[in-house]
Amino acid sequence: MSLYNTGVSDVGVESSAPALAWGPVIGGAIAASGVTIILLLLGSGLGLTMVSPWGGEGASFTAVSVTAAIWFVVVQWLSSALGGYLSGRLRTKWAGVHSDEDFFRDTAHGFLSWALATVVIAGLAGSAFTSLLGGGVQALASTASTAAVAGAAATNADGGTATGPTAYFTDALLRPQDLRAKAQASDAAATAEVSRILVNAAAKGSLSDEDRTYLNALVASRAGLTPEQAKARVDEVLKAVDDAKLAAQQKADAARKSAATTAILGSLSLLVGAFIASVAGALGGRQRDEEALRG
Known part of the structure; x- marks a missing residue:
């Protein structure tokens, strides 16, 4: 015996009953949102037990990240299933509606319940969601600014004090061979000039x-080194600058890839959640309908 009506009554006559019942949709969305928040809090608590401030203890960052991603997917699917089921189960059965149309309406109610719950959760976690999507853009921006941030070193250079990312490298270049023979007064002009050279090279x-x-020649004169010693120090510090720049680029690229992967997997997970x-x-x-027939 069919669970849905198999015929269509009053062909050509528009029914006064709306095809969309917002009550079950909203109820299912609220239930899904509540379950999502509860399970996310539970996952956060369990995740904190996996990490430790002490070195060599607790799970690695990769393990925690993978576990968190899996947990988020499971939570999203479970809440979607609950919200969709409630929206279909609580809806009042229409009389005189074909079985195919009844099936479609139940499916549409489940989908709308998922969509409303997704909007609610995205609104509650809007800042975190925006931060996630902006991770890739920020990573690219940090890569582009790696060479430019050294400009802060030249901002106060005329005042005799180099600040910013090149400050350490400037100090390393001008460090005397014998610290006990260090002059009491620093050469502000030399410091500013070295900083500007580094800024130009980084750019x-x-x-x-x-x-x-x-x-x-400047380092040899300022630090009291021989030309060979000055050349070796300059090469060493320039290599350190290149290594720091490369490390920043690699970190930015890793962040970009991570953000892209998270966004793609997140969208696929949401699509699966809509289907569920x-x-x-x-x-x-x-x-x-089964319960209606039994009654």
Whole structure:
């Protein structure tokens, strides 16, 4: 015996009953949102037990990240199934509606319940969601600004104090060979000039031969080194600058890839959640009709 009506009554006559019942949709969405929040809090508590401030203890960052991603997917699917099922099960059965149309309406109610719950959760966690999507853009911006941030070093350079990312490298270049023989007064002009050379080299991506020759002579004169010692120190510090720049680029690229992967997997998970909610809505409607027939 069919669980849905198999015929269509009053062909050509529009029914006064609306095809969409917002009550079950809203109820299912609220239930799904509540379950999502509860399970996310539970997952957060369990996740905190996996980490430890002590080195060598607790799970690794990769393990925690993978576990959190899996837990988020499971939570999203479970809440979608619950919301969709309730929206289909609680809807009042229409009389005189074909079985195919009844099935479609139950499926649509499950989907709408999922969509409303998704909007609610996205609104509650709007800042975190925006931060996640902006991770890739921020990573690219940090890569582009790696060479430019050194400009802060030249901002106060005329005042004799180098600040910013190049400050350490500038100090390393001008560090005397014998600390006990360090002059009491610093050469502000030399410090500012070295800082500007580093800024220019970072912006261009390389140090010109003319700048390298001049920098070697400047360091030798300022730090009291032989030309060979000054050249070795300059090469060492420039290599450290390149290594720092490469490390920043690699970190930014890893963040970009992570953000892209998270966004793609998140969208796929949401699509699966929409499918689960639709199927659950149809299942809830079917069980509703079964109970009606038994009664």
